[in-house]
Amino acid sequence: MNRVLIGSAAALILQACATQSEPPRAEAPKPAATTTAAAEPKPWPAGLPADALYDPNAKNGTIFYVPTTDTATLKQADHPRDLSRWLTRSHLDTRGVPPPVKKTLDGPLNGNPEEGKKIAMNTGAGNCWACHALPGDAQPGNQGPSLIDFAKRGMSDEEVYQTIYDRRSVNPMTAMPPFGALGTLSDQQVRDIAAFLQSLK
């Protein structure tokens, strides 16, 4: 465990150093030409491996390809989000992920349950409902426990906040994304979801 922690700390330092210096660009592919006239070509993101489907000058950077019937080429399409800052499945990726963290709740929860609901029940945002049953969802997920009457569990605000921020700190084998630790959601968004869950009676 100690070795892992030391390794992670070193990795974090390395990452910080990598973002500071100019990344090796020799192997970075030339971005595909875009139809919109870009004022200034943007650089390849630091740390992003060369075999990523990415075009710095595309709308959100991250792209994918669409096959079109009866053609021998691929059409480039924009991903709704720039995903370059997170670890990829590429062998060329030298980055890691942030290790588990037990985050203390700073001050009162101060979350907005209405906002939390919007994030939790949105596939493109928190997507909590993919795995958990939530009130009013006709297609409840059942990978994680039901959250229908979550407040009845009587968990403290801090426990709920910590769980959403990084469930790995409690259960290292969890499949639940560490929304706070990974920067998937902002600290305020984590608070909003916690407030939403604490309102489910």
Next chain:
Amino acid sequence: MTKPQTLLSALACALLGYAASVAAAEPYREYVWDATSNPPGVEGDKGHTDTYQYWKDRSKLPAMNGADEWKLNWKFRDRPGNDQLHGGDLAQERGEELYKKLNAGNAFAACMGAPDGNLKGLRLKYPRYDEDMKKVVGMEARIEYCAGKLGSKLVNGSYDNSAVSIYIATFSNGMPMAIDVSQGPLKDSFERGRKVFNLKAGRMNLACASCHVQMVGKNLRGQTPTTHYGDLTHWPTWRGKDELQSLHVRFTECDKNSGVQPLQIGSQSYTDIEVYLSALSNGYPMQAPSMRD
């Protein structure tokens, strides 16, 4: 960041660089523990989802629906159970046309690994270590390569490339997948593929195995992930959203949907996952053309 701070941290980085490189050859990463995926071969599902018994024989699928439908591993979309004409059939026709045009003088077939022009069993030779390209490749990568040598452009992942792939695969229908991952570059590729399959990545920290091992059979709202055994014998496939997808194009969609930055079609990581999953289909018969939702 102001200049003195930049200088200071640059110095700190330089000083720490040596210590860090000694302490951490690998950055901190997480893997889904997946002991069930050790044995290559479709029978390995017996210790995983135990659904192989239901989809073992495509011609004898039991009646299942609702919450149990996932146990059929989508094989009810294959023939003989599904006899409707679909986009995969049209792709096969297109593939035959393109193949015959490319193969004037048998050069294309020879390049693909069938010097006598007999395509029977050719699909089963892929993925393989490619002496010309000096790496492990899937069949679609080799199609692009051979077409290129003959002056034609068939981009890996494109409709036309997949159409040729489907046409070639039809000659191996009913023959079981049988790639040898016990030695050499394919073994290395298999091991790399297994590791990547279990690597947690992206915005949601999800591995392929998060859904197909940890959450297999569970409801993710309207979707239920199925076993990763026996899935590599029907690609490329016609998707219900009206798209002919090669396996690597499907991988970009998997990445996209799980919040992971997708990779180039034909990238080594995707090819290694292809090898890993192909070996987990060993013993299961080919089916082309095919369709999936």
